[in-house]
Amino acid sequence: MTTASIDLLGLAPELVENIISFLRPHDIIQFGRTCKLAASYLRPNNVTLWQAVFLQVFDDPKTARDKVLPESRISLQKREAEWSWHHELRKRYTARNLILKQDWDPLRHRYNDVVEAVLDIFDTAINLHIDDIEGSNDERTGNMAFLESLYPQLEGFIHDYHPDISSPWTKLESALADTSRPMTRSMVVHRNVSDAACRLHILYGPTRREQESRRGLGTARMLVYDWSERGALADYGPFKNDGSGTVNWHVLEGVSTLMHRNILAVDGKLPHGLRHSVPYLTPLDESIPEDWAGVHQAWTGTYAFMDYGDLFHYNAAHALVSRPNLDDYEEACGDLMQMDLHLNPDLKDDPRLQTSLPVGNDLPMLYFCGMSSSRGRSRPRIACRGTASLVPGGREVRWRFLISYAGADQWQLEGVQPGGLRSGAIFGVWSHCDHEENGPIGREKL
Numbered sequence: 001m002t003t004a005s006i007d008l009l010g011l012a013p014e015l016v017e018n019i020i021s022f023l024r025p026h027d028i029i030q031f032g033r034t035c036k037l038a039a040s041y042l043r044p045n046n047v048t049l050w051q052a053v054f055l056q057v058f059d060d061p062k063t064a065r066d067k068v069l070p071e072s073r074i075s076l077q078k079r080e081a082e083w084s085w086h087h088e089l090r091k092r093y094t095a096r097n098l099i100l101k102q103d104w105d106p107l108r109h110r111y112n113d114v115v116e117a118v119l120d121i122f123d124t125a126i127n128l129h130i131d132d133i134e135g136s137n138d139e140r141t142g143n144m145a146f147l148e149s150l151y152p153q154l155e156g157f158i159h160d161y162h163p164d165i166s167s168p169w170t171k172l173e174s175a176l177a178d179t180s181r182p183m184t185r186s187m188v189v190h191r192n193v194s195d196a197a198c199r200l201h202i203l204y205g206p207t208r209r210e211q212e213s214r215r216g217l218g219t220a221r222m223l224v225y226d227w228s229e230r231g232a233l234a235d236y237g238p239f240k241n242d243g244s245g246t247v248n249w250h251v252l253e254g255v256s257t258l259m260h261r262n263i264l265a266v267d268g269k270l271p272h273g274l275r276h277s278v279p280y281l282t283p284l285d286e287s288i289p290e291d292w293a294g295v296h297q298a299w300t301g302t303y304a305f306m307d308y309g310d311l312f313h314y315n316a317a318h319a320l321v322s323r324p325n326l327d328d329y330e331e332a333c334g335d336l337m338q339m340d341l342h343l344n345p346d347l348k349d350d351p352r353l354q355t356s357l358p359v360g361n362d363l364p365m366l367y368f369c370g371m372s373s374s375r376g377r378s379r380p381r382i383a384c385r386g387t388a389s390l391v392p393g394g395r396e397v398r399w400r401f402l403i404s405y406a407g408a409d410q411w412q413l414e415g416v417q418p419g420g421l422r423s424g425a426i427f428g429v430w431s432h433c434d435h436e437e438n439g440p441i442g443r444e445k446l
Helices: 013-020 025-032 036-040 047-057 061-065 070-081 085-101 104-123 142-148 153-159 171-177 195-204 214-224 249-266 308-319 345-349
Strands: 298-306 331-333 337-343 366-374 382-390 397-405 408-417 427-432 441-445
Touching (some): 013 047, 085 153, 104 142, 104 153, 195 249, 214 249, 249 298, 298 308, 345 366
Antiparallel strands (some): 298 331, 298 441, 366 382
């Protein structure tokens, strides 16, 4: 039996491009190394080839961006005009290789680039409903399958902090930077970590080592329970204390770290991971099309707080040379609660539901009310009401909950849904509704 050999490079150029476009990126690179003619097909401006190769692995970013709200789209217009299939493919695979290799020295210098690439893959994933995501691997989108192929190395990358050597550090951080091992997130002051790195950590969820780290919990508490981080300019929530209404990712990361740990103590089950943080995870209720946030459903959550004496002592020591660390401080964790909510536009003029902070304009603010009860306990049901709106920029969702006892407003929760519209959990911080100076504060997860 004889077989005929084919001179691949002797075929018409368009046929060669079509054939090699079916190869995986690694194989295409190997093909380009065989000779100069083969390498010529791999020029970066070969849009036809690199688009086909990109879409073999990843979701079409245009499909994902078609769902982006107008306010968010403004920030994407410049990038879309400069889009390069070759550059984006190379950036994502460079990040992948650095994560899988776990070589801390190059990661130290490329840390922010890798974070940006991972978040870009997440943000341009085609969104599937929860019923689709829970199925087989074949039902996952290309982007999410790509990210999940990086586990558990991605967990190590998120847990370990690889600082830019030019950034200002404390003496401890500088000393650690001279060693060959990475600095874990529990070793660094969160303010030295980029907003993007904090956001990635929140969307991913807790790491295994983080759950075992007392120092990590203490570092998170230092942000969550710091009165100076929140005030009227932040609406007493996890927002930047500058009146912008934008998310304070460092505080929100601290809330996420602590509440993942605490909810396990009362429930034991907590879905987390990037695929549980994607937007549109919960489908729109077609019978209530105006409910863009998915208000009308049963919500489950819990809350936690630190002893007021410890809280006051920690904040009163702000002017001292060294504030107490919170590694060994105890927190009280509340019951597992269930809230049944429904829209109520009549609350629009409720003065307690007004905000001085700007909100996103792409979708109208929703007003809701309902009842909260402790799951499995015969405690009285408690009235609650609140709002859902977009954070400026149109990506995350802001939630406000007011809790009333005996007809009087007591507690106010300001929360953020970091994954976006109808995504996963809401993380927030609560305070007394009257916001008295040096009042109690806490945090919550729904």
